[in-house]
Amino acid sequence: MNPAVQSLYDVHAPYGVVEILPGIFRLPIPLPRNPLRELNAYLIRGRERSLLIDTGFRLPECRQALQEGLRAAGAEKDPLDVFLTHIHTDHTGLASEVVRPGGALYLGEGDFPFTHQAYEDAYWAGIDQRFLREGFPVEELKATRGTNPARNLGPTLDLPNYRMVKDGEVLTVGDYTLRVIATPGHTPGQLCLWLEAAGILFTADHVLFDITPNITMWPNLPNALGRYLESLEKVRALPVKLALPGHRHTGDLEARIQALFTHHRNRVGETLAIVQREPGLTAYQVASRMTWDIKADSWEAFPLNQKWFATGEALAHLEYLMEAGQVAREAGPEGSARYVPQGK
Ligand SMILES: [Zn+2]
Structure with missing residues (x-):
């Protein structure tokens, strides 16, 4: 990584709230009993409203860390919108609790169906059927029931204030202008946020530096791996100075994309x-x-x-x-x- 970026944000910053740029904070959220270990939520403070990027699981440990993070950033009373980079519950779990009255929950087009499907037994029955067809033993499938965090650590409600965002949409928070970059692959609606003026890309789980992002089968995204590799090309074309991932540390984006390929x-x-x-x-x-x-x-x-x-x-x-x-x-x-x- 070039030295200018290193001084902007210490890649091995201690586990704590870090102000990356004026008004832009990383809020570390522990993920108990999960191999990902921690989530990076980010907060961008605005004059009228602030934007929180991702939340952590709907678990007490995550709730406490998020509240402490917001307090440390001086944002505990800010009217808050929440940008959900994707539907996975380590990113969305507390969304229903932290969105402030009148606030929006932004979510990508491809993940939008799951805001209600994730609560429908018929959806999960369809996924079970697919796994049985693909050779997953029925007794093993039965034993996994009740243990899938996608089913029990998500937001409590199918909320009315979800707002679908599409590729290329622009969000303004305080002095910052962010462009939505749709990067389907890790999930069908996975989003990155591009702060062009500072060369900062919030990569969410599209590019992680310490972990290989999980690419799986999605009923509404045939050939997710093919789409994922196209989405890697898409962010590779941006002049990124600093990548801010959804989990753990940052690093050299170009080298990391090459390694993922x-x-x-x-x-x-x-x-x-x-x-x-x-x-x-x-x-x-x-x-x-x-x-x-x-x-x-x-x-x-x-x-x-x-x-x-x-x-x-x-x-x-x-x-x-x-x-x-x-x-x-x-x-x-x-x-x-x-x-x-x-x-x-
Ligand atoms: Zn994820």
């Missing part, structure tokens, strides 16, 4: 090699043969939630290979989906 190219290659070696596997079986950065001796020893995420990630890579014409999906026994190589 390499990572997914290797992952796609690994997935294809598995399908070529053993044609006719389910996505669950493909996931069991991929290499994972998880502390478990074997696939059998994986925590069930991790198996669920791994299967989703394998699916994203299989869909990518299908769009590239290298893999095909075939009907297997009992309506299961099987993957076979295609082409020469």
Whole structure:
């Protein structure tokens, strides 16, 4: 990273509230019992209204940290709008509590359906059906019920003050002008915010520096990995001086994007090699043969939630290979989906 940026924001700043630019704060929110460890909420103070970017889970530890952060930034009484970078509950969980009367909850177009679907049993039943078809064992699926943070740590209500924001929309907060950059992939509606005047990009979970953002299957975003890689190209084109991610530390954006491309190219290659070696596997079986950065001796020893995420990630890579014409999906026994190589 260039020295000017380093002085703007210490990449290894102590765990605390940091004022990055006048009126722009990072508010650290711990994520208890979660491997992501902490969320970076950001606050931009305006004269009439302030903007909070993301909130943490709907858990007491997150609530307390957010309140302390707002107080440290002198914003505990500010009328507050909330910009939700995406629908994941570590980002949205407290939205219904912190939005102040008359405030807006901004959310991207692609994530908008989940503001009500996340509360509908029919939606989750559809996801369950999909995972069963992809080879996830029914008894393992039953055992994951009630443990998925997407289902129990989100905002309390389907709120009326959600406001859909689209790519290119401009938000003004105090002296700052921010442009919405839609970056579908991590979720269908994942958004970045671009503060062009300062060269600051709020990357949310589109680009993380200490963790590889999870790319999974979405019913309303076919080939999420393909869309994700396009979205990486999109932010790579911006003259970013400082990237502010949704979790943990910042770093060199260009180098990180390059590393993410390499990572997914290797992952796609690994997935294809598995399908070529053993044609006719389910996505669950493909996931069991991929290499994972998880502390478990074997696939059998994986925590069930991790198996669920791994299967989703394998699916994203299989869909990518299908769009590239290298893999095909075939009907297997009992309506299961099987993957076979295609082409020469
Ligand atoms: Zn996320």
